[in-house]
Amino acid sequence: MAERYDLIVIGAGPAGYTAAIRAAQLGLKTACVDDWRDEKNQPALGGTCLNAGCIPSKALLESSEFYVLARDQGAQRGLKFSGLSLDLGAMLAHKDKVVSDLTRGIATLFKVNGVTWIPGRGKLLSKNRVEITGQNTQTVEAEHVILASGSTPVNLKSAAHDGRFIVDSQNALAFEAVPKRLGIIGAGVIGLELGSVWRRLGAEVLLLEAQEEFLSIVDEQVAREAHKQFSAQGLDIRLGARVLESRVEKNTVVVRYQDKNGEHVEKVDRLIVAVGRRPNTENLFAPETGLLLDEWGFVHVDEHCRSNLPNVYAIGDVVRGPMLAHKGMEEGAMVAERIAGHVSQVDYDVVPCVIYTDPEIAWVGKTEKALKQAGEAYRVGLFPFAANGRAKAMGNAVGFVKILANAETDRVRGVHLIGPHCSELVAATVLAMSYGASSEDMALTMFAHPTLSEAVHEAALAVSGRAIHIAQIKRSKP
Ligand code: FAD
Ligand code: AMP
Numbered sequence: 001m002a003e004r005y006d007l008i009v010i011g012a013g014p015a016g017y018t019a020a021i022r023a024a025q026l027g028l029k030t031a032c033v034d035d036w037r038d039e040k041n042q043p044a045l046g047g048t049c050l051n052a053g054c055i056p057s058k059a060l061l062e063s064s065e066f067y068v069l070a071r072d073q074g075a076q077r078g079l080k081f082s083g084l085s086l087d088l089g090a091m092l093a094h095k096d097k098v099v100s101d102l103t104r105g106i107a108t109l110f111k112v113n114g115v116t117w118i119p120g121r122g123k124l125l126s127k128n129r130v131e132i133t134g135q136n137t138q139t140v141e142a143e144h145v146i147l148a149s150g151s152t153p154v155n156l157k158s159a160a161h162d163g164r165f166i167v168d169s170q171n172a173l174a175f176e177a178v179p180k181r182l183g184i185i186g187a188g189v190i191g192l193e194l195g196s197v198w199r200r201l202g203a204e205v206l207l208l209e210a211q212e213e214f215l216s217i218v219d220e221q222v223a224r225e226a227h228k229q230f231s232a233q234g235l236d237i238r239l240g241a242r243v244l245e246s247r248v249e250k251n252t253v254v255v256r257y258q259d260k261n262g263e264h265v266e267k268v269d270r271l272i273v274a275v276g277r278r279p280n281t282e283n284l285f286a287p288e289t290g291l292l293l294d295e296w297g298f299v300h301v302d303e304h305c306r307s308n309l310p311n312v313y314a315i316g317d318v319v320r321g322p323m324l325a326h327k328g329m330e331e332g333a334m335v336a337e338r339i340a341g342h343v344s345q346v347d348y349d350v351v352p353c354v355i356y357t358d359p360e361i362a363w364v365g366k367t368e369k370a371l372k373q374a375g376e377a378y379r380v381g382l383f384p385f386a387a388n389g390r391a392k393a394m395g396n397a398v399g400f401v402k403i404l405a406n407a408e409t410d411r412v413r414g415v416h417l418i419g420p421h422c423s424e425l426v427a428a429t430v431l432a433m434s435y436g437a438s439s440e441d442m443a444l445t446m447f448a449h450p451t452l453s454e455a456v457h458e459a460a461l462a463v464s465g466r467a468i469h470i471a472q473i474k475r476s477k478p
Contacts, residue, residue, distance in 0.1 A: 005031045007339060008130050008142040010122035010284070012036070013047020015316025015328030016148030017106050022336035024113040031140065032115055033122035033132050038103070039096075043119035045106040046099075047150050048317075049325040052170040055102055057193055059095035060173060061356050064200035073395055086201060092174060124285035127309045144311045144339050147299055148332065149284050151277040151317035159185055159246040159273050165253050166246055169194060172272045179203045183255055183268035185243050187214065189355050191274035195235055196357045205234070206266060208241040208257050210275075218355075219367045219416035225399060226418060229359055246271055279318045294320065304345065305335050313339075327351050350433045354423040359399045362426035365414035365433055368404060377407035381439060381463030385419040387470050388458075389450040396420040401459040403429075403439055410438035410463075421452050428456055439463035 007023045009016045012034035020032040036051060038044040044051055067086060074081050110117050120134025124145060131139050153168040155161060161168055172194050178201045184191045187209035199205040214237065215223040230237060238259065245256040253271040257264055279298045285291045292300040292308040299314035301307055307314050313335045316328030330346045337344035355361040371378050384400040385391040391398075399419025405412050415429040432442050442460035447453045461467045 002129070002139050002141045003031075005029050005116075005140060005142040007031075007144045007146065007336070008033065008122070008140060009146045009148055010034075010124070010130065011047060011148035011150055011280075011316070011318075012045045012106070012117070013148060013150045013316060013328065014049045014325040015150070015332045016047065016146065017045060017110075017332075018329040019146050019148060019315060019332030019336045020115045021109055021113050022333045023339065024115045026336060026340035026342075028336070028340060030115050031118055031142075032110065033118045033120055033130065035119070035121040035134075038100075043117075044100075044103045045110070045117065046103040050103050050106070051099060052173065054325050056095050056099050056173045057169075057190075057197070058356060059098045060091065060197045061193060063091045063094060064197045065358060068200045077395065086178070088176075088178060088201070095173070121283075123283060124289055124291065124312065126286075126289055127312050144313070146332070146335055147284060147307070147312070147314040147318055148316045148328070149280040149318050151279050151323055153273065154276045154278050156185065156243065156273050156275060158243045159255070159271060161273065162248065165248045165251070165269075166271045166273065169272065169274055172198075172270075172274075175270065179269040181206070181268045183208065183253060183266060183271040184274055185271065186210075186274040186276070187237050187239075188217075188274060188276065191272070192230065192235075192355060192357050194272055194274065196230075196233070199234055205236060206268060207235060207237045208243055208255070209237065209239050210242050212240040214239055215355075215361075217353075218361060218363060219402065219414075220369065221400075221402065222361055222363070222416050222418045226355075226357070226359070226361055229398060230357065233358075277317065277323055281318065284318075296320075303348070304338060305331050321348065322351055322353060324351065324353065347434060350430050352426045352430045354426065356423060359396075359419045360422040361418050362422040363414065363416045364426055364430050365412070366404065367414060367416070371404060371413060376413070378404045378413060379407050379410075379439070379463050380404055381459045381461065381467070383455045383458035383462050383467055383470060385452070385455055388452060388455045390452050390454070391420055393450065394420060401425070401455045403442070403456075403459045403463055405439040405463050410440055412437055412439055412442065415456075415459075417456075419452070419455070425453055425456055428453060 006028035007030045009020045009032040012032050020030050023030045120132040123131045182198050182203040182205050184195050184207045187207040195205045214227045240259045241257045243257045252267050255266045294300045301319045305313045305315050315331035317323045334344045334346050352364045381403040386397045402416045404414040439460045447457040458467045465472050
């Protein structure tokens with residue numbers, strides 16, 4: 001007889017493992033099926049995020065930043081390093097250890113919470129039957145199924161991966177040597193993060209971006225500042241550049257691309273394709289289940305992640321919305337709680353987004369462009385890190401915090417940050433927006449001195465023209 005569960009989760013990335021753990025906490029008999037294999041061909045939990053995404057990329061970003069600080073800023077802070085050199089092998093080994101510690105941590109969490117981990121490939125056969133192909137094939141039954149199969153890098157016909165010279169983001173986290181000249185197709189979040197890592201380690205980096213506008217998803221003022229800073233770091237960003245062909249010739253990748261001035265040819269030692277990700281739905285379900293996909297190939301779900309099949313849910317990168325680990329985690333917890341009979345929902349209006357470059361870029365809520373398009377009147381409060389004591393002390397007084405508040409109600413509608421540790425600073429603003437705060441609420445809150453977070457406070461004060469540490473025209477009478 002087939003083993004029966006209350007819940008089967010297909011996929012153990014951040015969305016799937018969160019759903020499984022939360023369901024088990026709530027007393028559901030839960031199994032999680034996942035087909036990820038590590039470099040030793042062993043099953044590993046954590047999906048893309050832990051094994052080939054968020055975590056290894058941040059380990060390399062942190063280490064490479066450490067290297068650049070020692071190399072470029074040590075002397076002026078009174079620290080003289082003699083013979084400073086890069087041991088890429090050790091840097092990669094550190095990254096791999098961070099990954100294996102964390103993936104093993106998820107295995108421990110599964111164990112202590114009583115989640116059954118089934119390595120193998122899951123396929124939905126009907127609304128409550130899942131076929132699992134691993135060492136052997138078995139069919140398990142469940143009252144509820146959650147699809148959390150994640151996403152995979154998009155391939156380009158004009159730059160077919162060969163795993164060595166033309167690679168995806170996963171291979172680009174493990175180059176065996178620093179490429180002398182690195183090409184990246186796509187100057188989006190992943191392209192910029194990977195480009196920053198290898199630039200800091202010494203590569204010449206060329207980014208070819210099809211769009212004319214740099215970082216069109218972020219606030220325009222932030223994008224302008226980012227472009228200035230990244231260019232100063234030596235990232236060669238070419239906009240409106242559409243790649244036509246890439247071929248490997250004598251250990252070099254020859255890239256042909258087109259922009260408004262015509263066709264160009266560039267030679268690079270390695271080429272990363274970072275043009276986005278697509279949902280993993282191939283072979284995920286038998287066609288006779290009738291599971292509905294949307295027009296872009298994502299599993300079609302409602303705001304509670306319910307698919308068109310009763311008791312079948314989908315979460316994370318395989319459904320609509322930003323492809324972010326924390327968005328998937330929140331969906332995982334919500335669905336587990338709803339299955340257990342709780343009232344739970346995700347507030348999609350306050351999903352924080354971060355680009356972990358230097359300076360870091362973070363935002364939540366609406367951009368000025370979106371507010372203008374919607375005809376919503378707003379006020380802006382902006383505060384530069386150049387006027388923040390802690391940022392000065394850190395030697396990193398770049399960027400600003402910008403708060404957008406509704407002109408009538410003063411409710412905070414969006415916060416846009418660029419500068420040091422903005423990935424952390426955005427959290428306070430997410431909390432404020434989640435509670436429906438006004439800019440005045442934030443202005444009346446006390447922030448510790450000297451901290452970077454004071455820039456958030458000052459930006460809130462600036463909305464009503466009363467920031468202390470910048471000259472503001474007085475707009476309101478006492
Ligand atoms: P995934 O993490 O993709 O996990 C899905 C799992 O399901 C995988 O293990 C897969 O092998 C398995 N699977 C698929 N199909 C089946 C099947 N049929 N049967 C069994 N198992 C299956 N996001 C952030 O929020 N912050 C970041 O800093 C960040 N950095 C990133 C950096 C890089 C280089 C990349 C590539 C991504 C990054 N992301 C980041 C995105 C983040 O990794 C994804 O949003 C997140 O992993 C999605 O989680 P998920 O659980 O939906 O899917
Ligand atoms: P992201 O969605 O953040 O991963 O970013 C992917 C980036 O790749 C976006 O900025 C896209 O505009 C860009 N892109 C997509 N297709 C191409 C292409 N063929 N050539 C160059 N850039 C591309």
